[in-house]
Amino acid sequence: MPTFGALPPSRHGTHHPKSADLDPARIHVPVARATVDCGVYVDGRRLPGKFSHAEALAKVREVQQAGGNAFSWIGLHEPDERQMHSVAADYGLHPLAVEDAVHAHQRPKLERYDNTLFLVLKTVLYIPHESVAAAAEIVETGEIMIFVGEDFVVTVRHGDHSGLAGVRRQMEEEGTHLALGPYGVMHAIADHVVDNYRDVSRRMEADIDSMEEETFSAGKRTDISQIYMLKREVVELRRAVSPLSVALEAIFTEHKDLVSKEILRYMRDVMDHQNQAADLITSYDEMLSSLVQAALAKVGMQQNTDMRKISAWVAIAAVPTAIAGIYGMNFEHMPELEWTWGYPAVLILMFSVCFSLYRTFRHNHWL
Structure with a gap:
């Protein structure tokens, strides 16, 4: 078995160069x-x-x-x-x-x-x-x-x-x-x-x-x-x-x-x-x-500011979501369902609460 690193034999003989x-x-x-x-x-x-x-x-x-x-x-x-x-x-x-x-x-x-x-x-x-x-x-x-x-x-x-x-x-x-x-x-x-x-x-x-x-x-x-x-x-x-x-x-x-x-x-x-x-x-x-x-x-301060803005908008969006969720439960006996002005009144309520929250957050520099 050939030794690792050994020189291959010459085509014309087996002579290898000397170390010198x-x-x-x-x-x-x-x-x-x-x-x-x-x-x-x-x-x-x-x-x-x-x-x-x-x-x-x-x-x-x-x-x-x-x-x-x-x-x-x-x-x-x-x-x-x-x-x-x-x-x-x-x-x-x-x-x-x-x-x-x-x-x-x-x-x-x-x-x-x-x-x-x-x-x-x-x-x-x-x-x-x-x-x-x-x-x-x-x-x-x-x-x-x-x-x-x-x-x-x-x-x-x-x-x-x-x-x-x-x-x-x-x-x-x-x-x-x-x-x-x-x-x-x-x-x-x-x-x-x-x-x-x-x-x-x-x-x-x-x-x-x-x-x-x-x-x-x-x-x-x-x-x-x-x-x-x-x-x-x-x-x-x-x-x-x-x-x-x-x-x-x-x-x-x-x-x-x-x-x-x-x-x-x-x-x-x-x-x-x-x-x-x-x-x-x-x-x-x-x-x-x-x-x-x-x-x-x-x-860190930038992230806190971003989180406050996100939280403020989530709070504003939660108001119409909650009201719409309540009146979307399809019960027969619910207040104002038979009232002619019920739908406009609910819309005005949602807008008023959202606008009030928006002004509050703006005053507190959250938005």
Whole structure:
């Protein structure tokens, strides 16, 4: 009986590849398909030409042997397992971090593997919409994983909105941050992501204000499902932003031996902006919780008003129903059956009682 997972026999023999032949580092993997950009930077300036990830690292080592200061920066977009293992084999990335980078869906965190830092950032995108009622989704999230070593930066992106081309282009035009080395790139990316947090938070504030105005407006029915949807989006935003505070704090408490004082100064500014965004999002969450309670109370009042109206109309309708029921019993000896004005008198009685009840209910604001 064949063993589960065994390789089928070859048509020309029973030879199977050796385990060494299946090593991802030895298989030609088209990493270029997942590569967005790959550059070599010497003293803050990018070298001309195109490089593969292996060629970029070889060029960096060549410049270092000549006494220069260089590093490589390779950007990947949603690489598969073989592509990521190929890069990891050349750059010496830890398998656990590589697994996180491939499968994504990670919380913001910072981990250290020897002299390599692995930073996970959640990216957010505000989806424009005319109103909360017309929106199916307000916030879309993605991920950026950053491997930072002594002479390399590897960025892995998940999501279509998390592009770093603008950050790279700005750094290449400026040159200051690139001269600070790989950790200068880490700061620039973190600063870009956190600034986006603040922008999305401000834009969501307009949605929350409009929902608050609608909830407390007199005479308008409140759709509580819209508040729940908005709170769900704020919770998703809070899960993307808040955990990053702990990761950034760890740079100052546990890993400052890897980072220069200049980079620490820049990162402190990023952490301040991060805390501001996290506090703002927390306040939004609390505000929406209050709105949910207010909306539930308003819905309860609306239901009470509707029940009073229904009860009032039922009471008015009960009068002619009762009188008609009494005179519909077909007994021979009943008052006013032989009276000529009996029928008009009963109609006038029913109308008078119903009108009297209607005025009473209107006076008591039931109708």
